[in-house]
Every structure is written in structure tokens, then in C-alpha cells.
Amino acid sequence: MRKLAILGLAAAALTAGMVLASAPGQAKEWRGWNIHVPDYPVSKAMDAFTDMLAKRSDGRITAKTYHSGVLGTQPDAIEQVRLGGIDFGEFNLGPMGQVVPTADVVSLPFIFKNMDHMHRVMDGPIGDEISAAMAEKGLVALAWYDSGARSFYNSKHPIYTPADLKGMKIRVMNNDLFVGMVEAMGGNATPMAFSEVFQSLKTGVVDGAENNWPSYESTNHFEVAKYYSDTEHLIIPECVCINKGLWDSLSPADQKLVKDAARESAVLQRKLWAERAEDSRKKVEAAGVKFNKVKDKAMFQAAMQPVYDAFLKQHPDLKKLVEEIKATD
Numbered sequence: 001m002r003k004l005a006i007l008g009l010a011a012a013a014l015t016a017g018m019v020l021a022s023a024p025g026q027a028k029e030w031r032g033w034n035i036h037v038p039d040y041p042v043s044k045a046m047d048a049f050t051d052m053l054a055k056r057s058d059g060r061i062t063a064k065t066y067h068s069g070v071l072g073t074q075p076d077a078i079e080q081v082r083l084g085g086i087d088f089g090e091f092n093l094g095p096m097g098q099v100v101p102t103a104d105v106v107s108l109p110f111i112f113k114n115m116d117h118m119h120r121v122m123d124g125p126i127g128d129e130i131s132a133a134m135a136e137k138g139l140v141a142l143a144w145y146d147s148g149a150r151s152f153y154n155s156k157h158p159i160y161t162p163a164d165l166k167g168m169k170i171r172v173m174n175n176d177l178f179v180g181m182v183e184a185m186g187g188n189a190t191p192m193a194f195s196e197v198f199q200s201l202k203t204g205v206v207d208g209a210e211n212n213w214p215s216y217e218s219t220n221h222f223e224v225a226k227y228y229s230d231t232e233h234l235i236i237p238e239c240v241c242i243n244k245g246l247w248d249s250l251s252p253a254d255q256k257l258v259k260d261a262a263r264e265s266a267v268l269q270r271k272l273w274a275e276r277a278e279d280s281r282k283k284v285e286a287a288g289v290k291f292n293k294v295k296d297k298a299m300f301q302a303a304m305q306p307v308y309d310a311f312l313k314q315h316p317d318l319k320k321l322v323e324e325i326k327a328t329d
């Protein structure tokens, strides 16, 4: 029922957007998609972004981010921003890979050594190459946001080696790469929308999932899956993206204004992210989460060879990019 009501609201919001778009002489408010709750680092940074747009354009550009995924699931929202049904959004490059294969290079398990390495890659020419591939699909990446490192958590037992995942049903984001990743570790992967995961963990539809500390905490998954094992197998950046048609319709000065605001919001987001990661971890540990360190990450890395082999077989053209990421200091 609640979901229907939310869908209804989303539909009403869509209709309102269309009506505004067609009203002559009236600037249309841009609508933005975000999956996270309002106090999440992504959400606060997006609010700062839209505030900057309004202020710096003297109200010519107005934009509002709809938080908590009320405008739909992430794969749908990516499509909507491509098509212009939604104007902008903050996306994880995991689900983005299904639309933009080049973006998949950052979803390869253990491709980044750590967060700093990811930043160096994304803030340099490789990030630009991924942006260019996204633009070809109708999405202009304005800035990269942080999403920490993803680790496995479950309701059964701690994970120390890939063998501990054997037979476990693990929810993954919507991308074939993640299905292959979990299967290569011996688990059974279930792609599922973010909003479905809490209930699925609670009722045992899945035994576990994988995410960073802030999402594990903000979704209350820690209440129903108490074992968090720091595999840190994925470090996936996120982006603030805008519909390409809308972007192309802006004057060069407005494009600069929008990009600068997004980049400044990313500086804020990265700072808020680091703080929230600490706070979330403290909060869930205080709530009784059983955390364990994974001593031998090399075992997990070694298990990922078939994932790389299959990916490069399917996308031989991306081999160079994968090698360049690995070779980035």
C-alpha cells in the first residue's frame, strides 16, 4: 500500500514536471533522483548543489532533488535521466555499467587499491574517458562522489575466506558482473532493488548482501544481518549526472556554473562521507554488529580471476583501460 502511495506521488511529481515544462515563459524546475535518505552525505551534497544553482543563477536555474528513491529504482532512474524524464541524478557506477559498458571497469572487484587510488583514477584522464562513454549514452557526468568500500554482511556467520560464502544467497546490485563475482566465490547471487533488501534479509529470502558502512547503517540492514566482514571487494565511485539534451541546451556560462557547483558539492560530499563512514560504523558496532577483519584478502582477489577473464573476453576493447587503472600510482 505504502509503496503504491509512493509510486502515486512519483507519478504526480512526473506529471507536475511535464506541466511546468510546457508552461510558456516559466522556467522549469529540474528534478533530480537520489536513492538515499535526506541526512545521507549524498543527499546533503545534492541539496548544497541545488542551492548553489539557484543562488549563482539568481533564480534562473531551480532544481530539486527527490531523496529516498521516490522517483523509482536506480536502473529505471538511469534510463529516465538518459531520456529526459528526470533531469539529473546521483548514480552508483555499478548499475551504470549495464548501460555504459566502459563504466564497468570500476566495478571489477579489487580494481582499486584504496579510496585514494580510486580518486586519482577518477579525477584524471580515465575518469574523463568514462565520462565520454556516458555522454554517448545521454548522460553528462558533472562530478564524482564517494561511496566507500563495499564488504559482505549476512545473518549466518562471519566470512573469513571465499569458502565461507558457499551456498549463501547474497543480494547484489543490478549488474551481471556482481552476479559473476558472488558466484566465483561460491555464493548464490540475487540482483535486487535497494529498497527490497531489508525485507528480504529479514524474511530470509537472502542471507546477506554487500555494502559500505553508511548504507548498511542507514537502511537498518545491520538489524537483520549482524555479521559484517571487511572484504572491501568493491570501491565504486558515484556520479552526479545530467541529461545530455538539457546540458546541450545551456549556454557555455551556465554549463560552467552547473559544473562548478557539482564539483564543489563533491568536495563537500567527500568530507561528509569520511565523517559518516566513521559514525555509521560506531553506531552499528554499538548496536551489537559482529565485525570481523579478513586477514587474507589475496584469497578473495585470486577467486576473482574468472570474473576478469569473462569480462575481458566480452569487452576486449576495455583491456587497455583496466591495465591503465592498475598501472595508476
Ligand code: BDP
Binding pocket: 035, 074, 091, 092, 147, 173, 193, 194, 210, 211, 212, 215, 238
Ligand atoms: C549504495 C549506493 C546506492 C546503491 C546501493 C545498493 O550508494 O547507489 O543503490 O548501495 O546497494 O552504497 O543498491
